[in-house]
Structures are given as structure tokens and as C-alpha cells.
Amino acid sequence: MEEQKVVQRNLALQREWYGEPLGDRVRRLVVAFDVSQANLAEVLGISAPMLSQVMSGRRAKIGNPAVLARMIMLERKVLTPEVVSGEREALHGVLEEVRQSRPTVGRDSVPVGSSPDDAVVLTVLKEAIEEDGDLDKAARLLDDDFPALADLVRRAGEDF
Structure with a gap:
């Protein structure tokens, strides 16, 4: 029974940290790329047992960024024509x-997700800049140096 509580807690943490349980995300990739879980683990650079533990909720997070x-x-390549x-x-x-x-992970290289906190940020941005056209202009100014922030500003201009 204790293990079941740990799994439920870990799955809740995954929803908080990653937007949904990692098992769901990984299963979509296995189907989209028609590979085994072990093959996908190799591509990602994680051991197959570790990926299995993360997917099942026995572990809460992926430790390696x-x-x-x-x-x-x-995930970004799933809808590409190839x-x-x-x-x-x-x-x-x-x-x-x-x-x-050999990805590097920094502020601008990991996308901003759609978490409840994002809704707060998007609302504040939208209220700070009253005309939607101004949000688009601000996003264009940010594009070159701060693409993740530019994307967030654009999303503030959309109905969310």
C-alpha cells in the first residue's frame, strides 16, 4: 500500500512539473516513432529501467536536463511531415x-508550458499592454534575443 501512495504522489508531481504524467508523454512518442520503450530510452540517453520507473511513477522526475x-x-518533431x-x-x-x-538547457531553450502559473503570467501581460497589437509588437522586438519570452508575450495576446 505504501508503494501505491508513493506512485500517486510521484504522478501528481509529474503533472505539476511536466504538465502531465511522463508515462503519457513517453507512450505518445513510442507510438509516433514506432519504437520500443527500450529504443526510445536509448535515443533519449536514459537507461530503459530508469525510463520505466519514471513512466510508472516509481520515480518522480528525469534528473538529467x-x-x-x-x-x-x-515531441516538437511529431507533427513534422517526415x-x-x-x-x-x-x-x-x-x-x-x-x-x-547534445542539447544545452537554459532559460531560452526549454519551452514555457501551459501550467496554471502561466495563466497568471499571461493575464498580467495582457492587462499591462492594453491593445493586442502592442503585444505582437513587443513579441517581435523580443524574437531575436529572447525567443521563449517572445512566445509567452504572443500567447498573452491570444484567448487562453
Whole structure:
């Protein structure tokens, strides 16, 4: 019974930290890229047992930020034409590209998610700049140097 409580707590933490349980995110990647969980673990740079523990909730987080960055890279590629096509060569190429990547993780390289805190930030931005056109102008000014912030400002201009 104690293990079940730990798993539930870890899954709740994953929802808080990653937006949803990591098992859901990983399963989508396994299906999209038509690979085994062990193969996906190798691409991400994590051991298969560790990935299994994270997916099942026996562990709460991915400790290596580069592994999380690779997972996000794959998630961003899911709707690209080469992945949507389902062609084995194309899927293998994308997986190999991500496997060989050496991502660095910083403020501007990990996307801002859609958490409850984001709604607060988006509301404050929207209220601070009254005309939606001003938000778009501000986002264009930020694009080159602060792309993640530019994206957040653009999202403030949308109905969320």
C-alpha cells in the first residue's frame, strides 16, 4: 500500500512539473516513432529501467536536463511531415538526429508550458499592454534575443 501512495504522489508531481504524467508523454512518442520503450530510452540517453520507473511513477522526475530536452525535441518533431509520413527511414533519421544531439538547457531553450502559473503570467501581460497589437509588437522586438519570452508575450495576446 505504501508503494501505491508513493506512485500517486510521484504522478501528481509529474503533472505539476511536466504538465502531465511522463508515462503519457513517453507512450505518445513510442507510438509516433514506432519504437520500443527500450529504443526510445536509448535515443533519449536514459537507461530503459530508469525510463520505466519514471513512466510508472516509481520515480518522480528525469534528473538529467539533457534527457528532458531530447524528449521535448522529439515531441516538437511529431507533427513534422517526415514523422507524419510514417516512413521508416524518415523516422529513423529523426531519432538518430535526436540521439546524436547534445542539447544545452537554459532559460531560452526549454519551452514555457501551459501550467496554471502561466495563466497568471499571461493575464498580467495582457492587462499591462492594453491593445493586442502592442503585444505582437513587443513579441517581435523580443524574437531575436529572447525567443521563449517572445512566445509567452504572443500567447498573452491570444484567448487562453
